[in-house]
Amino acid sequence: MxxxxxxxxxxxxxxxxxxxxxxxxxxxxxxxxxxxxxxxxxxxxxxxxxxxxxxxxxxxxxxxxxxxxxxxxxxxxxxxxxxxxxxxxADARPTGERVVVACLDGEWHALPTRLVAEVLRLRGWQVTFLGASVPAAHLVSYLHRYDAHAVALGCALPMRLPYAHRVIEACRRSDVPVVVGGRGFAADGRWARTLGVTWAGDAPSAAALVADDRALRQVPPADLSHLADDEYASLVKRRGELVDSALTDLYDRYPRSREYTPAQLDSTVSDLGYIVDFLAAAVYVADASLFTEFVDWLLALLASRGVPAAAVGLTLGHYGQRLRDFPRAAAYLAAGRARVSGQGGTRRH
Ligand code: B12
Known part of the structure; x- marks a missing residue:
């Protein structure tokens, strides 16, 4: 002790x-x-x-x-x-209406959202906290059933933004005002603005919004006209094939990877998938910084685990080759590779 x-x-x-x-x-x-x-x-x-x-x-x-x-x-x-x-x-008896607080489907970071739920509760709202990974259809029927004043949705991972958008749209159809938050929407909330949803940077701002009916219903216009080009949907369809081919490419060009333990192989496959997922999310919100911030994070993470930046450079190069006909994805991959070479980790090929 x-x-x-x-x-x-x-x-x-x-x-x-x-x-x-x-x-x-x-x-x-x-x-x-x-x-x-x-x-x-x-x-x-x-x-x-x-x-x-x-x-x-x-x-x-x-x-x-x-x-x-x-x-x-x-x-x-x-x-x-x-x-x-x-x-x-804190024995706060609720005096306010019901606010439902939940994490999106596939989002396991329940604690940040729970902190928001507790702050709302402390401020007198009747809070129902649904916890991690709530399927959209279940969330929506819950909102209908309990006639919620508002729903607060947490997203900690930017790669989940396209799913977040679907859930937000589903909640909107039930006419319950939506507030979102969490690191997944960027530190300044810019990806929430792109999706056209009200964003709170922290729990007190979320509480202030929930208490202000006009602000809550003032939904910013979405900026998603770029989705008409179908690049996001085509990229998502190719996820499996991209990950498989990147693994084969890694074996060929980075022979050390052939000696990976099953656990190392597992996390490599996850990382190859995360690269596609973050790329797809960047394409969804048409913002290269979503992808380059992820590359910076991945490089630091792998460096601390003894994986050289060159391995990331190889995979970004490989995806760049395969996605030549995807203008936004190709540009973001090039920006990602520039971050890798900034760390001295790009090989010519
Ligand atoms: C604990 C933790 C986990 C736990 C979560 C358990 C739980 N019960 O919550 C587990 C183990 C499940 C987990 C899993 C993963 N995690 Co994690 N996790 C964390 C960690 C260490 C703490 C989360 C936390 O409690 N933060 C504290 C809160 C309070 O922070 P906050 O975001 O600043 O919250 C404030 C605002 O953002 C806002 N806010 C937050 N949520 C909401 C919601 C609403 C509605 C509103 C209005 C506002 C709002 O208000 C808050 C308070 O004012 C973070 C590190 C971090 N910096 O947060 C990583 C972190 C978020 N995880 C990370 C990763 C990578 C993962 C995994 C992908 C790891 C893996 N390889 O499996 C998985 C993904 C799982 C999934 N699909 O969701 C990365 C994300 C990096 C990135 N580039 O996006 C982080 C940043 C760690 C890191 N430093 O690299 N994780």
Missing amino acids: SAPTTASTTAEAFPAFVHCLAEADEYAAIDVALDLLAGGVPAERILLDLVAPAQAEVGERWARNEWSVAQEHAATHISERVVAAVAAT
């Missing part, structure tokens, strides 16, 4: 809290949070200024390969326990 802290602010408590997560000490982590609460720090601040940034730190440590997936899972579980403990002490 860690020693109790004497912190009176979330900033002071942060190092001790992250230490508790690192040591998988859930009781001490809960104590840190409840001590702050007892010292007068509002529950909302503990959720947003202690738990949220600690989770971001967990993500950084996982990405740098300092923490295993198991350590990340343990830390996230403890954060979930802390959120429950803090929420349980």
Whole structure:
């Protein structure tokens, strides 16, 4: 067990809290949070200024390969326990209408969305939190059944944006106002603007929006005329073939990959698929930066796991060859390759 802290602010408590997560000490982590609460720090601040940034730190440590997936899972579980403990002490009886909060189909990052749900609850809304990966059809019938005032949808991964759009459209058809949020819509929410949906950058902004009926119903116009060219749909159809051919190409050009363990092979296949998924999402919102930000992230992630940037360069080159007739995808792949060569990792072929 860690020693109790004497912190009176979330900033002071942060190092001790992250230490508790690192040591998988859930009781001490809960104590840190409840001590702050007892010292007068509002529950909302503990959720947003202690738990949220600690989770971001967990993500950084996982990405740098300092923490295993198991350590990340343990830390996230403890954060979930802390959120429950803090929420349980605040006996807020709802006075507002019902707000449904959910993650999109295939989206497993429930904790960020849960933080938003708890903040709405603390502010008096009657919140129904549906958790991770809710299928669109089930979500919509739920909205109908419970006559929701609004639905808040979380998306943490930009590659899920095309699916997010489908869910948003389905919710709209049920005439329930939609607010979206999460890192999947970009730090400044620009991909939410492209999809034509109301976006909140954080939980307090989401709460302010939900309380403002006019703002909630002021839906920004979508900017998706580029989808008429069918490039996105054709790219998605070719996903399987692209991944298979990229794997064969990798074996040929990067012989070390033939000695991969089954686990390494598994994550390579996942990464080859993620490249296509992020590319498709970039094509969907017609924004190269979605893809180049992903390439930067992938290069850093693989570097910390001993995979050279050249391997990514090879695959981007391969996809570029196969997708010569896809103008936006080809341009984004070229931009991605420029990021790789910026790191000295492109081979001529
Ligand atoms: C925990 C975690 C997981 C857990 C989630 C468990 C759970 N119960 O939530 C698990 C293990 C399932 C997971 C899986 C994956 N993860 Co993960 N994960 C994280 C981690 C470490 C923490 C998430 C978190 O709680 N963040 C804390 C919140 C509070 O952060 P926040 O986004 O800033 O939230 C604020 C705003 O964005 C906004 N907001 C957030 N959601 C919403 C929703 C609404 C409606 C609104 C209005 C606002 C809003 O308000 C919040 C508070 O003010 C993040 C790192 C990170 N920086 O977030 C990675 C991270 C998001 N994951 C990542 C990845 C890659 C994955 C996987 C693909 C890994 C893999 N290879 O399998 C899978 C994908 C699974 C899937 N299909 O969803 C990457 C994404 C990178 C990228 N380029 O997009 C990250 C950034 C890690 C990293 N540093 O690389 N992950």
